[in-house]
Amino acid sequence: MSNISANDGFPETSLTLVGRLRSTDQALRDEAIRLVALRYWLPLYDFARRTGLNEPTSADSVQEFFQHILTNADGFACYDGKQGKLRTWIITIYRRRLSSNLSRQQTQIRGGGIEHLPLDFVLAETQYLRHASEDTQNPELAFDRAFARQLWQQVLSTLKCSYGYRNRSQVYDVLHPLILTDLKEQTLSSQELATLAGLPSLSDFKVCLHRIRKEAAHEFQRLVQQTVEGDDWQEEVRYLLRLVS
Incomplete structure (x- = not known):
């Protein structure tokens, strides 16, 4: 099965x-x-x-x-x-x-x-x-948090497939952990990350990081919009993103 x-x-x-x-x-x-x-x-x-x-x-x-x-x-x-x-x-x-x-x-x-x-x-x-x-006294909040993380995993799965289709799996593997984190928190420098991703320059690294973050945000918004009717989806996006990390 x-x-x-x-x-x-x-x-x-x-x-x-x-x-x-x-x-x-x-x-x-x-x-x-x-x-x-x-x-x-x-x-x-x-x-x-x-x-x-x-x-x-x-x-x-x-x-x-x-x-x-x-x-x-x-x-x-x-x-x-x-x-x-x-x-x-x-x-x-x-x-x-x-x-x-x-x-x-x-x-x-x-x-x-x-x-x-x-x-x-x-x-x-x-x-x-x-x-x-986490949330030991609040099962409802834990449910929301697990739901947010599940949506985020769907986002990453979609991006992984997309980057693989474009023969850019190496770029995805290096950049996807950076989507929701600050570069200042990384142990490796931006130049070292660019090299790991197989990107020719630091500027290429910055462009690709901006692009994958934008793609992830768009996909997450798309998924959230499918779970909310009306105009409440933007607040729902902000709420669920806070729970992902």
């Missing part, structure tokens, strides 16, 4: 995504499920662990949540974008399903029981433990 690709096509808005979740076209629904999973399954697992659930129960609850979406088009029937951000809507539905204990009434589905969603819960637990000391 292959892992969920970070390069699936994305809907233009959250309402488009929700529309696909409601679709009677199985192919459209399957793609929507993959996109929701890609963005939300790791943050949902992190949230479950922080609310006191153990590893197996957290894994089961996430699998059951997506199983519910796969088999029920009604889960998002009331979402019209006016209730707030899609991630808020997602966590609200997830919390309701946790509190209803539906996952305990289901056949155990941990370990790849949903064919459409090959979720790696070893990875999920590793990431949870890496950041377990």
Whole structure:
């Protein structure tokens, strides 16, 4: 079973995504499920662990949540974008399903029981433990932070593919850790970084760094706009970027 690709096509808005979740076209629904999973399954697992659930129960609850979406088009029937951000809507539905204990009434589905969603819960637990000391009293903020980081990983995946396609993987490998950091914090000089990136001059290095930062910002904004309806996306971009680092 292959892992969920970070390069699936994305809907233009959250309402488009929700529309696909409601679709009677199985192919459209399957793609929507993959996109929701890609963005939300790791943050949902992190949230479950922080609310006191153990590893197996957290894994089961996430699998059951997506199983519910796969088999029920009604889960998002009331979402019209006016209730707030899609991630808020997602966590609200997830919390309701946790509190209803539906996952305990289901056949155990941990370990790849949903064919459409090959979720790696070893990875999920590793990431949870890496950041377990953060937001210890605020699972909701931890969910937002995990969501922001997941979006950022999608940005980096897109950039990596783009630079690879252009035969500039060496440039990407050196520059992508610098996108959100100050050059003054680096142990290597700008000239040394330029040499590592295979760039002929310091000016080329500065141009390429500016370009990759601009590309990353554009892609992050694009992804965020797909999760917020109306004009709130700019504030959402600022909020989520603060949580990425």
